[in-house]
Amino acid sequence: MYITITPQKMGGNYSKSSADFVSYLEKENLSFNQEDLEDGHLGIEHFFNQYDDEIAAAEVIKEIDGNTAKLEKTEPRFYSITVSPSKYELGKLQDNSIDLKKYTRELMKDYVASFNREINGRPLTIDDIKYYAKIEHQRAFKGSDIQVRENQPFATKILQLKTDIRKIENGTMEGNIKGKAKEIAKLEREAPHQQDGRRIVQGMQKEGSQGHIHIIVSRKDASNRFSLSPGSKYKASNVELNGKEIKRGFDRNSFFEKAEKTFDKTFGYHRNFAETYQARKDFIKDPKIYFAALMKLPTNEKALAFKLMGKAGVPMMPSIPVTQGQLAMKIFKGLRRGVEVAIKSSSIGI
Numbered sequence: 385m386y387i388t389i390t391p392q393k394m395g396g397n398y399s400k401s402s403a404d405f406v407s408y409l410e411k412e413n414l415s416f417n418q419e420d421l422e423d424g425h426l427g428i429e430h431f432f433n434q435y436d437d438e439i440a441a442a443e444v445i446k447e448i449d450g451n452t453a454k455l456e457k458t459e460p461r462f463y464s465i466t467v468s469p470s471k472y473e474l475g476k477l478q479d480n481s482i483d484l485k486k487y488t489r490e491l492m493k494d495y496v497a498s499f500n501r502e503i504n505g506r507p508l509t510i511d512d513i514k515y516y517a518k519i520e521h522q523r524a525f526k527g528s529d530i531q532v533r534e535n536q537p538f539a540t541k542i543l544q545l546k547t548d549i550r551k552i553e554n555g556t557m558e559g560n561i562k563g564k565a566k567e568i569a570k571l572e573r574e575a576p577h578q579q580d581g582r583r584i585v586q587g588m589q590k591e592g593s594q595g596h597i598h599i600i601v602s603r604k605d606a607s608n609r610f611s612l613s614p615g616s617k618y619k620a621s622n623v624e625l626n627g628k629e630i631k632r633g634f635d636r637n638s639f640f641e642k643a644e645k646t647f648d649k650t651f652g653y654h655r656n657f658a659e660t661y662q663a664r665k666d667f668i669k670d671p672k673i674y675f676a677a678l679m680k681l682p683t684n685e686k687a688l689a690f691k692l693m694g695k696a697g698v699p700m701m702p703s704i705p706v707t708q709g710q711l712a713m714k715i716f717k718g719l720r721r722g723v724e725v726a727i728k729s730s731s732i733g734i
Contacts, residue, residue, distance in 0.1 A: 385644055385659070386468040389614050389636070391460030398460045402448040402600060405464065406431075406441050409518050409598050429481065431516045434489055444516045444600065451514050451602045453609070463614055465599040467491065469647070470659070471592060472692075476651045480595035481519055487650055488517045488597050494642035495601070500619070500633040503610060513612065515601040523594040524587050531577035531584040538575040539585065542568050614639075637661075657681055658689035 392399045399405065413428050430438040452461045467488070477483040492515060496508045503512055525532050545564045551557035552564075575583040579591055605612050612634075619635045640661045648655050657663050657678065667674040678689055 388466045390464050392464050403445050406445050412520050412522055429519045431518050433516050434510055448602055451604050451608050460603055463601050467597040474593045474595055476653045484519050484595055484597055490646045494646055498635045498639035500631045502631055512605045514606045517599040521595050523590045527586045532586050535575045535577050538571045542571050656688050658692045
């Protein structure tokens with residue numbers, strides 16, 4: 385499970401309107417042609433919230449943009465939450481659209497529960513937030529994906545050969561065009577990562593199930609009176625404001641952990657140690673703790689953990705260590721760098 389929470393910006397400034405972001409989230413619907421829809425393989429995905437389906441994009445923009453009372457220019461108007469289940473998690477779903485929508489509605493209850501806030505002396509409820517979500521089924525390879533990165537040396541050589549061919553054609557360089565074309569074809573075949581017989585490049589659509597969730601959540605509560613920031617640097621604290629003590633803070637750790645537990649409970653998913661938020665956090669902060677825990681797992685669980693890490697693009701050790709004494713710090717540092725890259729590329733996440 386990979387979850388991000390980000391304030392929406394345009395360049396260095398916070399977006400004044402949600403229109404551009406909503407338009408971006410409509411891109412998949414716009415990519416469908418009539419043939420796709422008639423085949424029944426693809427379908428239009430509408431915005432939805434806790435209670436309503438098929439909400440128009442124009443309504444989303446109107447509601448989010450109209451819910452910004454007393455916010456400063458330096459404050460975000462809304463946040464984007466992106467939820468990307470792994471292929472293993474998606475494999476537990478019966479219907480991506482229906483199940484991811486169901487999960488979103490449970491997830492947003494976890495979101496609310498992670499705030500250390502009260503409204504008029506009572507805890508927040510799901511009815512106190514204003515959000516809209518959308519399911520997408522396509523993803524493209526990014527430059528940070530391991531497949532693109534490991535294919536890059538081949539891409540560089542191919543680009544140079546194509547440049548040489550153009551120079552030969554316009555007379556600024558001598559050479560054999562057919563020979564260079566054969567070199568290009570050879571490099572295309574030898575690139576380590578292929579999909580449908582083609583070298584994987586940035587922007588190529590990923591095959592298989594790629595279901596994920598985009599959520600737009602207003603910075604202000606549903607009454608447009610109170611500010612609710614998941615970007616708060618406070619997990620939980622009290623502060624005095626106008627002579628009155630109020631609670632503040634948002635616990636991201638709690639939210640990420642709840643998100644996993646809710647998914648597992650909802651779909652009967654058995655989460656491996658390597659897939660847990662806490663384990664990945666330990667991996668980055670202190671690999672020794674991570675591997676010490678890993679080595680205590682039952683053999684089957686341990687083997688699956690290493691498989692999951694490999695699939696995520698995390699650099700593996702030459703051999704699985706038998707004792708903690710074999711866990712060299714030099715290898716730890718390399719592993720930590722590797723998992724950080726994997727997390728940023730959305731291969732794995734928190």
